[in-house]
Structure formats: structure tokens, C-alpha cells
Amino acid sequence: MSKNLEIALLCDFYGELLTEKQRDCIVLYYDQDLSLGEIxxxxxxxxxxxxxxxxxxxxxxxxxxxxxGLCRRYRQMYQGLERITQEAKNISLLNDNYNSSAEIERSVKAILETVKEIGE
Incomplete structure (x- = not known):
């Protein structure tokens, strides 16, 4: 991940812990892409x-x-949710091709809904 994106993301997580001047300067520099002179x-x-x-x-x-480590944990959680979503879709596809169990399909939908709720 580029340094600019990393600092902007960290500012989203921890920005309230900075002084107002530090936060304002970082937001203007990284998010608004202003030069030091403009800031x-x-x-x-x-x-x-x-x-x-x-x-x-x-x-x-x-x-x-x-x-x-909040940002790192957030990224790990997001990647885990993506993997869970993909596996649930694979299960649904296998179910359609081999079994067509309504119970499995309901469980897959419940998993996908839960992932969506967590990801919001």
C-alpha cells in the first residue's frame, strides 16, 4: 500500500488522537492533495x-x-469476509449443480446476509 493511502487510512482510524493542527495539516496534505505552501x-x-x-x-x-493494530485488524477482517463470501457462493453453486437442497441455500443466504451486515 502506498504511503499516502496508508497515512490517510490511519488518519481515519486514529485522527481524533492527533492535535487539531496535525489532523488538519494531514487531511489537507493527503486527502486534499495540497502542497505545504498552500496549507x-x-x-x-x-x-x-x-x-x-x-x-x-x-x-x-x-x-x-x-x-x-486497529487498521491491520480491519484489513484482516475485510479480507476474511471476502473469503467467506466467495466460499458461500461456491457452496451455493455446488448445491445448484449437485444437490439443490433448499436448506443449504437458506444457510448460504444467511451467511451472505451476515457478512453484509458485518461489512457495513
Whole structure:
């Protein structure tokens, strides 16, 4: 995953733990794709101040992820839900081809509905 996407995702998870200035600078830099100069102009702080806020914010986000691992766990859960969905669809296809059990089809639909609810 690219650093830009990684920091933006970490900011979604841990952004509230940053100072307001750090969060604002990171959002403007990574999400709005503004330059350091543009952010400095918009926020009324120096370009160096913007850079320092971004670097400190990045370090805080990476430290939080290292300690808490919420983003990593979220990705693992999402990948697991994708695998469960694919396997449920495979079971449904096999059921259609070999057995046509209404009970199996109901169970597959229940699994897919549960995955959808968890993923929302």
C-alpha cells in the first residue's frame, strides 16, 4: 500500500488522537492533495510549521497503529469476509449443480446476509 493511502487510512482510524493542527495539516496534505505552501497559506502557519505538524502527526499515527493494530485488524477482517463470501457462493453453486437442497441455500443466504451486515 502506498504511503499516502496508508497515512490517510490511519488518519481515519486514529485522527481524533492527533492535535487539531496535525489532523488538519494531514487531511489537507493527503486527502486534499495540497502542497505545504498552500496549507501554510490556508492555515496561517509557516511552511516549516506545516511540515513539522505533518511529520509529528505521521509519527503519532504510525505509533498508534503499531501499538493498537486497529487498521491491520480491519484489513484482516475485510479480507476474511471476502473469503467467506466467495466460499458461500461456491457452496451455493455446488448445491445448484449437485444437490439443490433448499436448506443449504437458506444457510448460504444467511451467511451472505451476515457478512453484509458485518461489512457495513
Amino acid at each position: 501554510a497559506e490556508n492555515t496561517g502557519i509557516t511552511r516549516q510549521g506545516v511540515r513539522d505538524s505533518i511529520k509529528r502527526g505521521e509519527a503519532t499515527l504510525l505509533e498508534m497503529e503499531e501499538k493498537l
